Amino acid sequence: MNYQFTIIVPVYNEEDNLLRVEEELLAYAKIATKKTKILLVNDGSKDNSQELIEAICSRNPEFTFINFKENRGLSAAIKAGFDFTDTPLVGYIDSDLQTTPTDFNILLQHIGEYDLVTGVRSNRKDSFVKNMSSTIANGIRRTFTHDGMDDTGCPLKVIKTDYAKRIPMFKGLHRFLPAMILLQHGKIIQVPVQHFPRIAGEAKFGLWNRLLGPLVDCFAYIWMKKKYINYEIDSRS
Template sequence: MEFQFTIIVPVYNEKESLPRLFEYLKKYLKSASLKSCVLLVDDGSSDGSASFIEKFCLENKDFSCLLFDKNYGKGAALKAAFDDTKTRLLGYLDADLQTHPEDFELLLPYIEDYGLVTGWRKNRKDTLIKRFSSKTGNAVRIFFTKDNIHDTGCPLKIMHTAYAKKIPMFRGLQRFLPAMILLQQKEIKEVVINHYPRMEGYSKYNFKNRFLGPLIDCFAYVWIKKSYIDYSIKAKHG
């Protein structure tokens, strides 16, 4: 049976989290409602994550990886994975396991009716500063994108691969996935999911890159929205 669903996991300096991540992913693949595979993208890690990922993927047939030569950012990691994906559906999961792969099952029942289904971490298990900076950044994005999503940055999403491949690459891409699907005239849906405290490693985000970075990226989104071209082919002959 061919794979139906690809789980994309961007990784940057998460070596401490990887053993538990691999355990959770292997467990989910056994119970997933769709025949699923995993695509890990190492974004130029400097802590040995890349070699750990490569070894694991060579030993596990349902896992594959892309290894960047240097750190390009999560947006680039996602775009590379979108371009590489062969299945009709794809999902996105962070390596820190603050969201769990099993919750893809909460999103999958809705995907046939929507272009994107995203999680909503309604009860977040983060520090006060992290929650405040995320809430502020989210409010800024809503002001610019009008996507009206409670939790735009939630790292648990499902998309139709065909729509994901049409998303242009730009810095901060991960913050605008719902908005980029809306530009394609597809509907999006938000579903409440579980959220867990980080158990290993440390967050790569702070107030600066949760607020100031997204604010700058919003101007890039406004330009893309104004210039975006979308089309569908009715028929092809010859």
């Protein structure tokens, strides 16, 4: 089908959202500026998510899935999506659809010049506690990484696939995607996108893992930055 863009959708206990995921991503595929397919990554859901995923994929050729044997976390789901992507561009969106897939077209406008384009959630429709903890976590991360990004937790990103596949795996990866592209001497940019309240399902991150998690992961990032192997070929025979 000559697809150019793969959208990864991590799923964990999102049975109440999946039919809306199908509807909205199918609608986006019809207006996408790049020919698009969707990869649902079921992160060991314990509800009926997998049954719904299989039904969605059976009736829509644009959809495929990966099903984990057990829950491994958001970073593992995203990394698996990168590993199985075979298009030049890859992106991801959360299955709660608090961001809209139509905004991928805004991000795709910039991907020619840049290697990662990330959304920044405008007028966030979350609670005060959630917004404040996110602001603090982003401040902690920027202090360590100097990536200049205001909202790396925004679940709307587009990356050139060859860069995405070179990102090393560790838990908390999803918070450091821009920094990981910078380690490869890639170019990154942030672009405002829309944000909406969660309609169904439950949030998977609380105050504890929004604040402590990023702080611990920053030390892992500093270690990785010192050990990261990066080279450019000048010539070969």
